[in-house]
Amino acid sequence: MHEMGIALQIIEIATASIPPELGPQKVEKVNLKIGKLAAVVPDSLRFCFEIASRETPLAGAELAIEETPVVARCKACNERWTIDEPAFSCRGCGSGSLEILSGRELDIVSIEILQEGEDADGPR
């Protein structure tokens, strides 16, 4: 439901990440890492991004989303495993004292641009 706000943040961060010495650039792809526990719906994010990115250097860019699993570590016995359903007790010793190692990410990993003059497909 707050995907529009997330889309706007992505556009802002991505635009600021274009090396200024390259001049105006068009971003082709944004690589994101989104944890399964993050409150973001990928399809809804794509929809908002498409609308919000119009008339920005990210217009038409692809959002490549890597969904990261929920990985936990037991603080009691050090067991590490992937949590597939909402049960947050150690599968080894039953302890409820866990560290969540991944699954809450909402990160922009990289952007991809086409280098000047090397666009094999020519102008679109």
Added chain:
Amino acid sequence: MQTVHDKGARREIKVVQRVLKVNERMAEENRRRFAEKGVFVVNVMSSPGSGKTATLQKTLARLMPEVRAAVIVGDVSTTHDADRLAVTGAPVVQVNTDAFGGDCHLAAHVIEKAADDLDLEAIELLIVENVGNLVCPAEFDIGEDARVVVLSVTEGEDKPVKYPTMFRTCDAAILNKIDLLPHLDYDKEQAVAYIRQVNPAMPVFEISARTGAGMDAWIGWLREKIKSKLKAKS
């Protein structure tokens, strides 16, 4: 920091940043500001209608005036909740949710602005009633010290497993409207078991904001938190 890789004609530019870093930075600023004044901040969240406002009315009636409290309430379109809370005598700031991005949560910058309307020197407890929603508020740090989720016995027992992020990130749960239990076939043990499944160590307070039943344990928990925050300041 940016490194650049060549990928044929494509060029990949590493970014590696949290998308919500602006909110997170602002939340940290809020947290510093509240800590400086020794104000304990509690972020209260739930589905629409679980009884946040009713619980807070009762809570304020119990705590004030020994505990000096203020409230920030996020309400999508009315001032009803602000009016109900103002009756307690606590200063109430009503905020409209973010114009862009929807009405689904309070963000850190909204709290920062709302706090400008409060005399932080004059309070030791700041309660934030978040927008009724179990998804989005979980993602937005506002600079709070504790998160509390309210669940009512008129909702499904399985809410905790349907919204695990919310229940994982909270420090306490309130199971409200227990006065209605005799009229429902609600399985309270099952609901508590689901909460424990998602967050095994979280305290669960069973209350009725209508009759006041069960309020003692919740009030005791809150008083303890307020006291340690004040102690950390001095």
